Amino acid sequence: MKYRYVALVGLGLLSxxxxxxxxxxxxxxxxxxxxxxxxxxxxAENAKNEIEFFFQNINRFMLKLSGxxxxxxxxxxxxxEINVALNIRPEGIKAISRIDESGMIIYTTPGxxxxxxxxxxxxxxxxxxxxxxxxxVSDVFTAVQGYRVVAVHVPVxxxxxxxxxxxxxxxxxxxxRQFLQGIRIGETGYAWMTNREGIELYCPVPGHTGNSxxxxxKAFPDIISMAKKMTAGEQGITSYRxxxxxxxxxxxxxxxxxxxxIRIMDSFWTIVVASSEDELLDTLxxxxxxxxxxxxxxxxxxxxxxxLSMKAxxxxxxxxxxxxxEKALRKSQELFKLITGHTSSLFSIHDSNGIYFFASPSHRxxxxxxxxxxxKSGLELVFEEDIPVLLNYLEKxxxxxxxxxxxxxxxxxxxxxIHYFHGSFGAAFTADGSLDRIVSVAENITALKxxxxxxxxxxxxxxxxxxxxLVGQIAGKMxxxxxxxxxxxxxxxxxxxxxxxxxxxxxRLELIYQQTIRGKNLTKNLVAFAKDQEPxxxxxxxxxxxxxxxxxxxxxxxxxxxxxxxxESVPELLxxxxxxxxxxxxxxxxxxxxxxxxxxxxxxxxxxxxxERVHIEVEDNGCGIPSEFLEKIFxxxxxxxxxxxLSGAYKPxxxxxxxxxxxxxxxxxxxxxxxxxxxxxxQGTVVSLNLPVIKKELTDKEISIVxxxxxxxxxxxxxxxxxxxxSDVQYGILTHSPCNHRVxxxxxxxxxxxxxxxxxxxxxxxxxxLPGKINGMxxxxxxxxxxxxxxxLFISGNIEFLxxxxxxKQKDPNIDHLSKPCNHIDxxxxxxxxxxxxxxxxxxxxxxx
Numbered sequence: 001m002k003y004r005y006v007a008l009v010g011l012g013l014l015s016x017x018x019x020x021x022x023x024x025x026x027x028x029x030x031x032x033x034x035x036x037x038x039x040x041x042x043x044a045e046n047a048k049n050e051i052e053f054f055f056q057n058i059n060r061f062m063l064k065l066s067g068x069x070x071x072x073x074x075x076x077x078x079x080x081e082i083n084v085a086l087n088i089r090p091e092g093i094k095a096i097s098r099i100d101e102s103g104m105i106i107y108t109t110p111g112x113x114x115x116x117x118x119x120x121x122x123x124x125x126x127x128x129x130x131x132x133x134x135x136x137v138s139d140v141f142t143a144v145q146g147y148r149v150v151a152v153h154v155p156v157x158x159x160x161x162x163x164x165x166x167x168x169x170x171x172x173x174x175x176x177r178q179f180l181q182g183i184r185i186g187e188t189g190y191a192w193m194t195n196r197e198g199i200e201l202y203c204p205v206p207g208h209t210g211n212s213x214x215x216x217x218k219a220f221p222d223i224i225s226m227a228k229k230m231t232a233g234e235q236g237i238t239s240y241r242x243x244x245x246x247x248x249x250x251x252x253x254x255x256x257x258x259x260x261x262i263r264i265m266d267s268f269w270t271i272v273v274a275s276s277e278d279e280l281l282d283t284l285x286x287x288x289x290x291x292x293x294x295x296x297x298x299x300x301x302x303x304x305x306x307x308l309s310m311k312a313x314x315x316x317x318x319x320x321x322x323x324x325x326e327k328a329l330r331k332s333q334e335l336f337k338l339i340t341g342h343t344s345s346l347f348s349i350h351d352s353n354g355i356y357f358f359a360s361p362s363h364r365x366x367x368x369x370x371x372x373x374x375x376k377s378g379l380e381l382v383f384e385e386d387i388p389v390l391l392n393y394l395e396k397x398x399x400x401x402x403x404x405x406x407x408x409x410x411x412x413x414x415x416x417x418i419h420y421f422h423g424s425f426g427a428a429f430t431a432d433g434s435l436d437r438i439v440s441v442a443e444n445i446t447a448l449k450x451x452x453x454x455x456x457x458x459x460x461x462x463x464x465x466x467x468x469x470l471v472g473q474i475a476g477k478m479x480x481x482x483x484x485x486x487x488x489x490x491x492x493x494x495x496x497x498x499x500x501x502x503x504x505x506x507x508r509l510e511l512i513y514q515q516t517i518r519g520k521n522l523t524k525n526l527v528a529f530a531k532d533q534e535p536x537x538x539x540x541x542x543x544x545x546x547x548x549x550x551x552x553x554x555x556x557x558x559x560x561x562x563x564x565x566x567x568e569s570v571p572e573l574l575x576x577x578x579x580x581x582x583x584x585x586x587x588x589x590x591x592x593x594x595x596x597x598x599x600x601x602x603x604x605x606x607x608x609x610x611x612e613r614v615h616i617e618v619e620d621n622g623c624g625i626p627s628e629f630l631e632k633i634f635x636x637x638x639x640x641x642x643x644x645x646l647s648g649a650y651k652p653x654x655x656x657x658x659x660x661x662x663x664x665x666x667x668x669x670x671x672x673x674x675x676x677x678x679x680x681x682x683q684g685t686v687v688s689l690n691l692p693v694i695k696k697e698l699t700d701k702e703i704s705i706v707x708x709x710x711x712x713x714x715x716x717x718x719x720x721x722x723x724x725x726x727s728d729v730q731y732g733i734l735t736h737s738p739c740n741h742r743v744x745x746x747x748x749x750x751x752x753x754x755x756x757x758x759x760x761x762x763x764x765x766x767x768x769x770l771p772g773k774i775n776g777m778x779x780x781x782x783x784x785x786x787x788x789x790x791x792x793l794f795i796s797g798n799i800e801f802l803x804x805x806x807x808x809k810q811k812d813p814n815i816d817h818l819s820k821p822c823n824h825i826d827x828x829x830x831x832x833x834x835x836x837x838x839x840x841x842x843x844x845x846x847x848x849x
Contacts, residue, residue, distance in 0.1 A: 099153075100163075537725055
């Protein structure tokens with residue numbers, strides 16, 4: 001009977017223990033799954049917020065950029081704004097493109113000539129914005145540039161009329177790397193993302209990206225059911241079965257997942273964060289083993305105590321209560337470790353003096369292991385400037401005046417780098433009201449802080465550009481007024497020279513006169529700085545211009561060894577003498593400043609002619625330019641002189657405006673030239689300028705090319721050009737063999753109109769900028785009132801003209817244009833094309849292939 005009683009009690013206890021084991025284990029499992037889903041939802045929401053914030057920022061940035069007049073017109077400033085935009089927003093941006101209203105790429109940066117005029121109107125997102133004129137974001141696709149991207153298009157409007165789009169191509173790999181690759185819970189957890197049609201935009205499982213969820217998972221009904229809800233824009237929590245391939249075997253696994261939509265402009269994507277149940281159960285193995293051990297001991301002890309007698313019941317009951325408490329403590333500890341061990345937030349517990357009592361594993365982001373921090377003061381990690389604020393909070397907590405607070409502060413990593421955090425702390429007090437513990441939780445906001453800093457820098461740059469534009473306007477107005485003053489000085493000096501008999505006084509008056517000419521040229525270039533205009537062109541010898549510059553700077557060059565190495569047979573330049581003089585003055589002055597502290601300063605000036613270009617080199621043995629600043633020397637307002645001379649390379653009195661090399665580059669490029677700088681710090685600098693050679697007549701080789709291609713000849717041409725240096729050359733080329741044209745020259749718009757009214761011309765060569773109130777466009781409009789077919793070739797480098805001529809050429813097939821300065825072969829080639837056919841490009845090409 002006793003054994004039967006013991007057996008029944010043992011069986012009952014065994015059943016009870018089995019039931020308790022099952023209930024406890026299942027309860028722990030359900031809570032672990034709920035905690036897992038909660039963590040996965042936090043990760044998914046964080047990624048969602050970051051991606052939506054990223055695209056909102058991109059959209060705002062693009063809308064602001066698309067509203068720029070220069071970007072709308074795509075002039076030189078607009079192109080520069082687009083290039084600057086690419087440089088200040090590098091977070092995954094591969095390219096920025098300007099697309100016209102027909103879907104044609106008209107500009108893209110980084111530059112790729114093969115993509116210019118590429119038609120992308122067949123792309124789904126491009127079709128949409130061309131129809132709706134509303135911002136759109138594309139799905140992931142392979143761009144015409146050849147990489148996987150997401151495109152964000154914003155409309156461009158000119159005078160309330162749709163004028164195309166501005167598009168930014170974002171490297172989707174960088175998006176996935178930044179926002180998705182880091183999402184992981186355990187070893188097998190990961191995130192994946194689909195578009196609204198169910199196409200997988202990102203998935204770490206090989207072969208899935210780019211495929212439809214409905215096709216990839218058609219054998220898994222649970223995933224298909226989830227996918228239907230995802231494409232409907234729903235949010236939820238689910239679990240599903242999935243076959244995991246390991247080497248040559250297929251292992252069925254159960255995953256727990258959360259999914260929610262990411263709203264991106266006019267569309268949405270859906271992010272899924274999933275983790276394997278097997279890995280979750282692995283974390284419960286210790287708990288399960290302990291539970292089995294507890295239940296086993298409990299069963300043995302219970303049977304033993306039941307067998308001995310009921311008198312042990314009290315002991316058994318006491319032991320049972322104690323073990324319950326122990327189980328609850330272990331469970332609490334495991335849950336605490338689970339929470340703090342899988343979060344990126346810094347979680348720490350400090351004593352009343354701020355000494356670390358506990359540090360979460362996430363402190364590794366600062367380079368510290370948790371054990372390294374135990375016993376240390378938390379203030380040792382705080383950036384020095386933030387310590388007084390935290391000490392103030394700690395003192396208030398110690399005095400019982402503060403129980404919790406939220407604040408921003410900076411922590412120093414083990415490597416010395418500064419990390420930005422946004423966190424809160426709560427104070428725990430003892431029964432007598434004294435401070436016992438401080439619990440702190442903080443999020444790393446370093447990336448957000450850097451993004452805010454970049455935004456401030458971008459706004460500062462925009463303000464600087466606006467300020468420079470205002471300075472340019474003021475400079476232009478002042479230059480105009482100063483020219484009037486110079487005109488009075490120049491006129492009176494000329495009158496004084498007529499009556500001056502004293503030789504010494506005459507030399508001084510001539511010097512004044514030469515300086516007024518120089519001042520006039522300098523103020524003319526101030527106007528050029530304020531507003532783009534095409535240079536005035538004359539023929540002159542570059543060696544003589546250099547000698548003039550050396551003479552003007554004679555006083556500054558007194559203690560410097562100036563070496564001239566002029567090349568032989570350097571032809572005359574066709575250029576604006578004032579602009580070239582100003583450019584040379586800036587370059588030589590920079591060399592003078594750079595050699596100011598040298599014991600034996602030396603400047604070498606070389607000229608030569610190679611490859612039909614005039615080359616000018618100014619070399620000095622001065623302080624040189626640090627390599628990290630070489631790419632910035634052409635930026636407006638950039639200077640290393642004055643207050644920015646941190647290395648003491650210049651004399652203290654030397655100041656710099658920052659516009660010298662910027663103007664040099666502008667002037668040389670306006671003449672279709674090129675500027676390059678080679679410099680080694682403490683060894684010297686070489687500035688190289690080269691400009692195209694435009695001769696006064698055709699060479700034998702050019703005559704041979706023209707004759708070989710049998711151009712049109714003996715036509716009656718009206719040549720409208722106000723600069724004699726250009727009109728004389730063009731007249732000579734057109735009237736001599738092999739062209740033999742008959743040519744009339746008009747020096748202004750009114751003469752051109754009068755000549756056109758009196759004669760029957762076959763061709764018009766027309767400059768855009770003309771003296772007086774009638775410009776080249778006015779002449780063109782007058783001609784087209786009576787003659788719709790006579791060929792007209794515009795010759796101009798004016799920025800406003802270059803913007804308008806592209807539209808005009810689409811309406812009028814009998815016009816073409818060339819930018820100044822142009823070589824003779826291009827000039828004759830354009831005339832021949834227009835004379836032989838109704839549209840540019842249909843005639844004979846005179847280029848020597």
